[in-house]
Amino acid sequence: MTDTLQIVVSGLVDGCVYALIALGMTLVYSISRVINLAQGGFVVLAALTAVSLQQHTGLSPIAVAAIVVVVFAAGLALVDRVVVLPGARRATPDRMLLVTVGLLQAIGGFLLLVWGNLPYTMRPFPPAGTAVAGGVRINSQYFWIVGVLALSVVALWALLHRTRLGLVMRATAGNPEAAELLGVNTDRIRLIAFSLSGAMAALAGTTVIPVTFLQFSTVTPYAVAGFVAAVAGGLGSTAGAVGGGLALGLLQAVFSRYLSSQLAEVIAIGALIALLLVRPSGMFGKVSEVRR
Amino acid sequence: MSSIRTPGRPGAPDGQGTPGRPEAPPATAGARAPAGRGVDRLRRPAAAVPALVVAALLPFAVPGWVGLLVVVGIFFLVVLGLGLLTGLAGQVSLGQTLFMALGGYGAGLLTLRLHWPTTLATAVMALASALVAAGLGTTLLRLRGYYLALATLGLAVITEALASGLGDLTGGPSGLVAVPSLQLGGWTVFTDRANYYVLLVVCAAGAWFVANIQRGQTGRALTAVAADAPAAAMLGIDTAAYKTRAFVASAVFASVAGSLYTFYLRFISPDVIGVTVALSVVIMLALGGPRTIAGPLLGALVLQGLPQAGQTFSQWEPLVAGLVLIVVMTYFPRGLWGTAKALVARRRSTS
Numbered sequence: 001m002t003d004t005l006q007i008v009v010s011g012l013v014d015g016c017v018y019a020l021i022a023l024g025m026t027l028v029y030s031i032s033r034v035i036n037l038a039q040g041g042f043v044v045l046a047a048l049t050a051v052s053l054q055q056h057t058g059l060s061p062i063a064v065a066a067i068v069v070v071v072f073a074a075g076l077a078l079v080d081r082v083v084v085l086p087g088a089r090r091a092t093p094d095r096m097l098l099v100t101v102g103l104l105q106a107i108g109g110f111l112l113l114v115w116g117n118l119p120y121t122m123r124p125f126p127p128a129g130t131a132v133a134g135g136v137r138i139n140s141q142y143f144w145i146v147g148v149l150a151l152s153v154v155a156l157w158a159l160l161h162r163t164r165l166g167l168v169m170r171a172t173a174g175n176p177e178a179a180e181l182l183g184v185n186t187d188r189i190r191l192i193a194f195s196l197s198g199a200m201a202a203l204a205g206t207t208v209i210p211v212t213f214l215q216f217s218t219v220t221p222y223a224v225a226g227f228v229a230a231v232a233g234g235l236g237s238t239a240g241a242v243g244g245g246l247a248l249g250l251l252q253a254v255f256s257r258y259l260s261s262q263l264a265e266v267i268a269i270g271a272l273i274a275l276l277l278v279r280p281s282g283m284f285g286k287v288s289e290v291r292r
Numbered sequence: 293m294s295s296i297r298t299p300g301r302p303g304a305p306d307g308q309g310t311p312g313r314p315e316a317p318p319a320t321a322g323a324r325a326p327a328g329r330g331v332d333r334l335r336r337p338a339a340a341v342p343a344l345v346v347a348a349l350l351p352f353a354v355p356g357w358v359g360l361l362v363v364v365g366i367f368f369l370v371v372l373g374l375g376l377l378t379g380l381a382g383q384v385s386l387g388q389t390l391f392m393a394l395g396g397y398g399a400g401l402l403t404l405r406l407h408w409p410t411t412l413a414t415a416v417m418a419l420a421s422a423l424v425a426a427g428l429g430t431t432l433l434r435l436r437g438y439y440l441a442l443a444t445l446g447l448a449v450i451t452e453a454l455a456s457g458l459g460d461l462t463g464g465p466s467g468l469v470a471v472p473s474l475q476l477g478g479w480t481v482f483t484d485r486a487n488y489y490v491l492l493v494v495c496a497a498g499a500w501f502v503a504n505i506q507r508g509q510t511g512r513a514l515t516a517v518a519a520d521a522p523a524a525a526m527l528g529i530d531t532a533a534y535k536t537r538a539f540v541a542s543a544v545f546a547s548v549a550g551s552l553y554t555f556y557l558r559f560i561s562p563d564v565i566g567v568t569v570a571l572s573v574v575i576m577l578a579l580g581g582p583r584t585i586a587g588p589l590l591g592a593l594v595l596q597g598l599p600q601a602g603q604t605f606s607q608w609e610p611l612v613a614g615l616v617l618i619v620v621m622t623y624f625p626r627g628l629w630g631t632a633k634a635l636v637a638r639r640r641s642t643s
Contacts, residue, residue: 007430087622094384095621098578101571102617109421109611216610220567224449231442242480262457269446276443277431 002135006255013142013211015249016149018206022225022233022241023152024197030236031193032172034088037100038079039201040212040223041107046072047207047214048111051120052053061125065206069199076198077191079103085190091243111216117215122206145207153242160238170194173236232272248272268292306374337355345424347492349486358484360600364592366553367452371576371588372498373545374640379582380511381538382518383433386449391421391543395550396560397462410475414551418544425543429536431596444540448570455562467561471489474555494552498545499585504585505541514538575617581627590629 025039044070054064089101124141131138150271160166171179172189180186231247233240248268256263351358360506370388397419402408408416432443456465463469474481474490483492505511517531518523525531554560563569572595580591598613600607624631 016454035441083618083622087618089620091625093437094378094382094441095578095625097384098439098574099618099621101575102614102621104614105571105575105617106611106614109608109614112610113607190408220571224445224567227442227445231439235438259458260457262453265453266457268448269449273443273446 003257005134005136007140007253009136009138009251011253012246013145013249014253015246017204017208017222017245018225018229018248019242019245020149020152020200021222022229022245023156023238024200024204025230026225026233026236026238026241027156028193028197029230031169032080032084032088032190033093033229034084034096035100035227035235036084036103037097037198037227037273038103038107038224039197040221040226041104041111041197041219042072042076042201042210043110043222043226044216044219045107046202047122047209048115048120048205049123050142050206050209052115054122061123061206061210065125065203066205067203068164071170072198072202073195074198076194080190080194084194085187088192104219108219111219115216117216119215120209121213124208124210125207139211141207141210143168144252145211148207149242153238157240163210165192167288228269228272232275242280244272301446335491336433337400344492344496348489351488357600360596362484362487362491362556363553364596365495366549366556367573367576367592367596368589369491369498369549369552370496370573371580372495372502373542373549374573374577375582375588376502376505376514377542378536378547378577379534380506380514380518381533383538383568384437384574385444385539385542385576386544386545386570387444388573389449389565389567390447391425391546392423392550392553392569393451393560393565394421394590395470395547396554396565397455397550398547399551400554400560401461402474404468410472410555412431412566414474414555417551418547421543421547422540425540426483426536429539431531433532433535445567445570448567451570452562455565465562467559467564468554469559470559471554471558473558474552479619481555487552491552494548503585510534510537511603527554538604543610564588570612575613577627579617579620579627581630581633584627584629584633587627587629591627593626 003093021039021043028034028036028039049070049071050061053059053067054061057064059067078196080124083099083103085095087096091099125144127140131140131179158166160170168179169189169192170186171182172184172186176186177188206212226245226250229244230241231244232247233242233244251268251271252261252264255267259267324570349418351362352392358634370392372609374385374388377385379420398420399410399413402413403410428447432440435443435527453469455462458464474487476490478488481487505514513524513529513534514526514528517534520529550560552563553564575593576591577592578590578591581587592618596611599609620627
């Protein structure tokens with residue numbers, strides 16, 4: 001029993017990270033109709049940036065995380081302006097996907113150049129330690145990961161449904177042309193969406209690095225996991241991104257207990273492909289999205 | 293990629309028809325490809341012969357690079373096949389490594405464990421890949437756009453995971469070793485140069501096949517499917533069948549390439565058919581330019597050649613490849629080769 005609970009806990013923690021990545025992808029998708037595969041790359045880039053910053057300045061990991069979040073929020077707005085927007089103005093969705101694949105590769109290459117091919121980890125956020133509840137060992141960092149996801153979801157929901165800016169964002173997501181006719185500066189809304197996704201990538205990277213090892217080659221698994229979670233949940237749906245992420249993490253953890261971790265991945269992804277075939281719009285998506 | 297070319301005459305578009313059926317191109321089609329088709333048909337064979345002669349002499353010109361050329365040839369095959377599916381029919385597949393793995397691991401196991409002749413193993417696995425593609429194609433190709441991309445990316449992830457997960461069968465992460473070399477009759481294809489000439493023949497045959505499809509009626513039907521599937525269906529084109537056929541053809545190309553790769557390397561490991569490889573195959577097609585023969589070759593050459601350009605440069609390769617992909621995808625929709633061709637055509641028409 002405790003054994004199973006332990007698996008569920010660690011699976012859900014992995015799932016929280018996937019959910020954060022998927023949340024960023026979904027937000028960007030609903031505003032700009034671009035699937036940003038590079039989101040997985042930004043997570044690792046943020047994590048390794050945090051490691052180096054922490055080592056060189058000796059600041060507390062929380063302070064480091066805050067700095068990295070701000071830097072990435074600004075950085076992704078820049079990435080949108082320099083890379084994604086020019087691409088989206090010219091390219092079809094298929095080619096746009098490859099633009100972000102290129103971006104993902106470039107980030108991986110940059111990581112390889114700057115940090116080499118060694119895996120990195122970081123000091124956990126205070127208070128460090130391990131709690132034991134009902135025989136299940138819970139790393140204190142897990143609370144930070146879950147908390148960050150919860151905070152992101154609540155903040156995003158409040159932004160979208162309780163503020164005027166959120167209303168404008170939802171209008172842009174629903175019908176960009178109509179929003180533009182009503183005087184919405186959709187390019188500015190794009191920048192905000194990318195900034196938020198950058199902040200989420202940074203949050204995911206900086207909170208997960210203390211409990212794992214990351215290196216240049218981990219960009220692809222994170223990108224794939226985020227993409228799977230976002231699409232399985234139904235593109236453009238916040239609840240779907242979170243549900244998809246948690247489901248993916250849980251499936252992987254449960255199956256890797258009884259099979260090898262590789263076969264767990266096969267079953268998790270196989271299950272999600274099967275879901276797509278049965279419900280092509282994902283768990284929470286709208287069917288009309290698929291029939292474009 | 294989705295430039296809509298109206299078929300000259302929509303008569304009898306169903307059925308495979310004769311690939312090279314002469315059909316007068318519409319006179320109003322402007323300076324785009326359809327008008328040049330008649331000229332191309334005269335010029336193509338003439339251009340293919342010198343290209344083949346150069347390719348045949350290449351190992352003597354650059355003796356140190358033959359190994360690289362072999363790998364380029366293998367990826368050229370995979371990308372040629374993908375060109376039918378993605379370039380012509382407009383269906384993105386990020387999972388071609390599944391079929392490379394089927395060809396590679398399948399042929400490796402059949403020869404290693406069951407001592408089958410290498411050519412028979414290659415052919416059997418090509419057939420098996422075609423069957424798998426036919427089965428997957430009817431279900432997966434119902435998905436569109438990002439959803440299809442995700443499903444096929446899933447195939448790539450599953451392929452890599454299975455290759456390292458099924459340790460008893462595949463040798464796990466360290467791979468399948470001591471695979472024999474390719475045997476053709478009594479000839480053991482062992483050296484780089486021998487492998488290169490085998491690939492030259494296979495690639496030339498593949499390129500000839502793809503060129504015929506591109507110019508023939510099947511190619512026009514596939515183009516119609518890519519441009520507007522409902523409109524193509526209204527013209528009487530069985531879109532699902534054409535998409536599946538393109539998928540099957542691309543699978544056979546990838547499977548044969550995978551088998552030849554295994555026989556050349558004499559081992560196969562999960563790295564050889566990893567997700568990164570799956571992505572790079574798509575990149576090669578996009579980079580070189582779809583809908584041509586030279587485009588895939590150029591793409592394979594650039595992407596495989598970059599890491600060889602020097603030890604210090606190999607560190608920079610992923611970054612540079614990524615940036616090149618972004619720039620080409622954003623500003624040169626027809627890829628490097630397509631852009632070069634368009635530039636030449638424009639110069640010729642103005643002068």
